[in-house]
Amino acid sequence: MIAGKRILLIIGGGIAAFKAVDLVRLLKAGGASVVPVLTRAGAQFVTPLTLAALAGHKVHQDLFDLTEEAEMGHIQLSRAADLVVVVPATADLMAKMAGGHADDLASTLLMATDKPVMIAPAMNVRMWEHPATQRNLATLQADGVRVIGPVDGSMACGEYGPGRMVEPAEILAAIDAALTEGPLAGRRVLVTSGPTHEPIDPVRYIANRSSGAQGTALAAALRDLGAQVVFVTGPATVPPPTGVQVIKVETARQMLDAVQAALPVDAAVMAAAVADWRVANAASSKMKKDGTGRAPGLEFAENPDILATVSKHPTARPGLVVGFAAETDTVVDHATAKRLRKGCDWIVANDVRPDTGIMGGSSNAVTIISGQGAESWPMMAKDEVARRLAARIAGALQG
Template identity: 50%
Template sequence: MTTLTAKRILVGVSGGIAAYKSAELVRLLRAAGAEVRVVMTPAATRFITPLTLQALSGHPVRVELFDAGAEAGMDHIHLARWADAVLVAPASADLLARLAAGRADDLLTTLCLATRAPLLVAPAMNSAMWAHPATRDNVARLAARGVTLIGPAEGEQACGETGPGRLVEPPQLVAAVAGRFRAGLLDGVRALITAGPTREPVDPVRFLTNRSSGKMGYAVAAALAEAGASVTLVSGPVALEVPDRVRCIRVERAAEMAEAVRARLAEIDLFVAAAAVADYRPAETAPHKLKKRAERMALPLVRTPDILAEVAASTRPPFTVGFAAETEDLERHARAKRMLKGVDMLAANRVGAGEGFEVDDNALLVVWEGGQAWLPRAPKPQLARRLVRLIAERYRERREGAPGTPASTGDEKDTA
């Protein structure tokens, strides 16, 4: 599994004959799981067209520093913040000199100054230019500032000379970028998570729902993405921003959530059911608003799909994690629900009296076959990271066929 899954790599291309290799570089980065954006210097467009790199990256290629149509003219700031790493390949002698001098006279050099992401440069130039004292001085200054230099390689050059100055080949450039990232706990894992409540319409005005805010599910989605997973979130109606690097599918009713999960079941390795799905829905939805007439009104209800049990019982089930909200006897209900649903793990929390729903922190009891862990009360993003570490451990055990670990009775420590 690659360490570039869900990573954001900004590729800078400067002017030089080696710019033709940037097309293969972008293709390989995307094949390794990265999302790629490309910024070119004006000179680079003389060697390879922006349209080529746009087609390979799947995003518009930026060239101009002052582009009123891109992020309100602040593209250098937007791109600098977006990137997990910036790779300039090829980096010409001119670009190295401008970076060493701290110049900001085009979009590429400006965002290199503005980014806090790791900056990697792959020089490519004539061997005499590479050996020149001015270039050697510029390279030393950049290295002293923490810039990573990749190459150059030695060999035959376009000018007919032989020596150092060739651009390192794209596969080696991809490996160098990947080496900057610590392998995530769930690198390459395809995860699907449900979150938030569902709404079951009674009439065009009213619906049945619950008190779920979706905060815990959204925090788990973010933690899964941080761990390297490719995350799809199926969300009921909530007032939350979609976490970074998470694809979101919005639904309202339990039946819609079930259908969204079924449609993606064959494509996933891990399923986390954090949504508070309504257990029942009205047998019929009134076409018009129901009027207040009688002192009492009966509302017939029917069961909604049991999404968690359905996923766990599928022909080739993913590693499945359920949630349970309980008001009493937490451990007994958690273990009973895990067995009833047939899931690999179950995270249970108390609700009511300021616990669980509509609050910013939580505590979880996590149970699995042969073990359990108590995750003490903490802000939901912190708690989600602890939970994801437990999920990753159990997921690897099942994938590798390892036996379960002994039960954990102590607090899980947060090292994220």
């Protein structure tokens, strides 16, 4: 709950800064105290008067305010908050944070704080995808900084893609989750979800019927228990949850790269329905019928085994690895053998024959297989499966 909590809100210099005004309003409506810190660039987009009027607090801008610095005001500011939130986190601010720079009030506060930090990145799609930004992102995540967004969307510059800041309501939900002390507070959990798409040519691909609903529900349930969730998702039909770090991929190889980049984590929940095979001779142009009636010859190659890679990682194996097994016959036997073969701690098995309605549906019936045996759960909503499994994960991590 945010009521009674003190938020130090650092506003960066980007067009998304205007959303910080609405975030202040939402935080105040929820009973939080908001202390705004406006960067010099941020002041080009929103005014100190607007922020002060909405927050009911003085807006801090200058590191060298002699009155306050006589009492080390920047140290007091950085320590008095329950959470430090950066909205928007520009490429420049992220670079300063990752590099440990402290050349203005905002960066000095971020260096001096002993409180948790959350950032909502926003920038041009090319800036977001630039290797330097991605390196900085990885550094910040390894340092324990919570990241929400960005999402795909239209940019002020006219381009479209990842880099658009999430909406204030989603940031509010993430703040609420970060301030809620749950059994997974301080834990970092990786969740994979959805199908993968393996290209045949530029317009066709191999896929499966996974909707991503169960993985999405699991990510949300783990978030609600206080975990910092890294959500790696294939092209699912359900939207990703808010308040988690979302990494979108298409293929199994892309998912493996994203998973390895997310390590180390305390737990990995591998709910994605990863394609076993990919087309080794995928065409660079759309395949055409030639009138002979002969189908093109497709050559298949085995995809990387992501679950086994994580389970047997030589240096960064999570403390708990949970795999999933979607089976159509002898479910428990196949899943039990899979757990031993992959080296994971638990397998969540289910029967995905078409008549069950599980794959792509809203309900699930699972069997949890571990070294202690198999435990079957009755059919229930996927959200309830997620809550029960998240609670069990929390119990295992607590020891």
